[in-house]
Amino acid sequence: MPNATAEQALTTPEALRPWIAGVRTVSVTDPPVEAFVHLPDAVTKVVLRVGPDGHRDVLAVGPRVRAGYYERKAHVSCVELHLAPGTARPLLGVPAADLVGRVVPLDELPGRTAHRLAREVRWLDPREAVPHLAEALPELLSAATDPARTALLRAGVDALSVHTNRAPAQVRDVARELAVSERQLRNLFTEGVGVSPKHYARINRVRTVIDRATTAPWSELAATTGYYDQSHMTTDFRTLMGVPPRSYFTGRLPSSMPCQAGPRA
Template sequence: MTNALADRALTVPDALRPWITGIESVGAGEELPASFAHVPDAATKLVVRVEAGGRRDALVVGPRTRASYYAEADRRVASCVQVSLGPGVVRPLLGTPAVDLVGRAVPLGALPTGAALQLSRKLVELAPEEMFAYLTELLPDPLAADRSRARLLRAAVDALSTRPDHAPAQVKDVARELAVSERQLRNLFTEGVGLSPKHYARIDRVRHVLTEAPRADWAELAAATGYYDQSHMTSDFRTLMGVPPRSYFTGRLPDPQPCQAFRRA
């Protein structure tokens, strides 16, 4: 099982880096796989799709808390651009809190806000480079009103993220370091990310395991990633991915489900 489309990461323009964490251009080749996986992802994404006949639409895909395995890829989609929104960007840009989008993939224009409808209409008219220029003009003003809150959320996200040289901190330690209560930190994450701090950290850590496991010793990876031991890593991986690491990396996966557009995860 593989991804249905070939992802190509694009460089995020400097002007968008405070608000956009990643951009992917996705194009379908002539041969699409029969099945594919969506791994857990804490980011909310804007997706602009182009069908083979040229029709364009805009979607918003909320955080995915667990992996999904699909069959029957949509062969009408020729390409799409995926824009990962940074922490705290969803409500200023779309007019809705991130928590309302968890586990959902919906037409952007179907969100119950004028901001989302206007953005949807604009994005389907623009080429990718024009879309980035439009977002550059649109994003700074909505975030300017509460920069201190945005900085606090980004600092917390950074502390709870996993990198090759950085295991995620404990939630209580992050709250103490940022001089907020754990309840305030949870509320900040729920509004700005859509997930609790603990759930965000679990997803980010499992995504790190997915990246590093093919070339790392699992016991060493578990220790470096902040798990108590390898069994703790295996348990967390199984919960989010549906299978233990060894099964996932040898292709023994859950039966895929039919791919349904706009399906609630």
Template sequence: MTDALAERALTVPTALRPWITGIESVGVGEELPASFAQVPDTATKLVVRVEAGGRRDALIIGPRTRASYHADADRRAVSCVQVSLGPGTVRPLLGTAAVDLVGRAVPLGELPAGTARRLSRELAELPPGEMLAYLAGLLPDPSAADRSRTRLLWAAVDALSTRSGHAPAQVKEVARELAVSERQLRNLFTEGVGLSPKHYARIDRVRHVLTEAPRTDWAELAAATGYYDQSHMTADFRTLMGVPPRSYFTGRLPDAQPCRA
């Protein structure tokens, strides 16, 4: 993130927490960065962009399994709001399985659910400050969803996530703890998250490395994050990010490509 971009995490209202795990507001200054990285991400996101002339569009961005590096070919956007959808909410809200959105950016209005089309129409006119209240009034009652299945998925996601003091559990251990087969757990993740449990844990772990590396010793970080050793962490990071950690954090990155979304 450069000085030209101001990113601010917003509090998720209680009424939205069954559906949304995070909201970020990103403002862009007069001078945009020459290039930027899109890091791997496990979440499906609703993104509302505002251009300099006031035009808006709404996209659904599916999970990203690899990092990509882009030159900023489109300098019209001046701000955006990114809403991270919770595990198991993509089909109820958008009418499609999360796996069908992996690696894609899709105009919101092109998705099959009536909720998606309505969101696309309304968000094009709604002031950003009213967006959260509007979503709280529009999103379905959580009781209408399969709550037992959703609770199971959220518990699995929590167990396979990386955070300070918590390395991801093994997939077979999570399946056993939740009293499901590994195949059932894999199907649950594919439908509700878009990734296999193993791939989810791998991406989340690398994202944790991205956050903690600037202030943590490499070997200590590898151990705390659940890698076998530092070389294991380096290999995993290189696979997902395209370069080893030291290269990434010293700015030795792959050549930037034009941004298509």
């Protein structure tokens, strides 16, 4: 059976890159059979969702600290804006930590910018949302960010992420390199990312394992993603994904739950 879910990463316009880390479209067109996996994700998103009845929601979707397995719903299309680290409070009016594990209508958040953003995009064709925001969003946010604090946070995120040529650094080393205490680094991450530096690094490593699982043996993959050994990788993977790596990649997944359609479920 063909995959009923189409996902596509779009080019982020240059004007949006200080605030938007990525843009993705997701469309489910047929009643699918397989479960939909929400991977752990240390990213806050703004989502324009169009349901099968044409109803539109503009939602803030917070970071997910563990994977979820859900039954898919048909005839839903979404545009997801992945917010860059440090963007949640100026755009949405709340720190990223307040949104962890939550799906909230944008116009229920306290930020005036969030309310205006909801009005700006709600009735757009999903394909028009990104170019429209490339014109509207810089004006909304240019005066609302703290460049020095944001730059510090993003340097920490980069240092704790897996790269092709290096494993992530340790939290204590990142704090020392950025000339802040570990407590200050935790506060930066809690507000601007939503999770602690340690949990961010765990999520990033597990997602990298998923992306690279077909390219290297388990032991080599564990070493290049910053684990002490393969056993450490398996433990982390099971904690965040609910099953060990071999079970996940052979389709032996936890039972799926009904998909909750955010505030309209």
